[in-house]
Amino acid sequence: MAEGLTKEITVHSVEDTWALAAKIAAKLKPGMVLALQGDLGAGKTTFMQGLGYALGVRRPITSPTFTLSMEYPTERFLLVHFDLYRLTGPGDLLNIGYFEYLEEGAVVALEWPERAGELLPRDAVRLTFRLTGEESTRKIRIEGLSLE
Template sequence: MEYISNSAQETEALGERLAARLRPGDVIAYTGDLGAGKTAFTRGLARGLGVIDRVTSPTFTIVNEYEGGRLPLFHFDLYRMDSPEELFDIGWEDYLARGGVCAVEWSEHAEGAFEEEPIWVDIRRGESDEQRVISIRNAPDLL
């Protein structure tokens, strides 16, 4: 499915709608340019899961953990990773086993590391500075 977002708030709202349909162990694999809105989408996921903590990009920490919602949310940023093996070095399998949702920015850096087909979320810039074209594959219907 393809969605058009005209603001960060609309991008967050789409993430929130997806969160309502997520199950333990789901992986959200993001692709898209730097600054396209992957973290905004994750803020919506967090809100939809009932997380009240402030969601920030895990660029320098690799992973941020958010507990306290319907499911735990593990927000990964793989931008600085050089190989998929590094994902396992930081405990990827342990995060999967904890029964939460893993939201993975720069998922192309972990190609081949996903055991099951993730939910793919591609976010691209649209016709204006604020507009985003968001394509979601392998996900429950959001309508």
């Protein structure tokens, strides 16, 4: 991870989260890994919906909890959304094409990246979502990506 690139943003609505996702979408490059961490219901999948929308995906993006991953072709790269909540161990990632996707230049976004253990690249962009006690407000910390 690039040192020093940490920013925390407070969003007050789903629309704000989508707007942040659109900014991040503009910075993505093939082969990047986005680690989306944070509590249940904190907004990781909602963020992915905004990210996909900004990249031109017009299919609905839902949580791939049972399939573990979903592919969304975009004009710039293949976007792959993983939800590792049900992963039993990092080794399972090998069976679901994780490294092949990265080699092929996909952008890989992972919910519950903690489950990937050592297989999470050190230079992954980390987004941490936190509930605040206010219904539509979230704090989102961004590490390893400059939005300038």
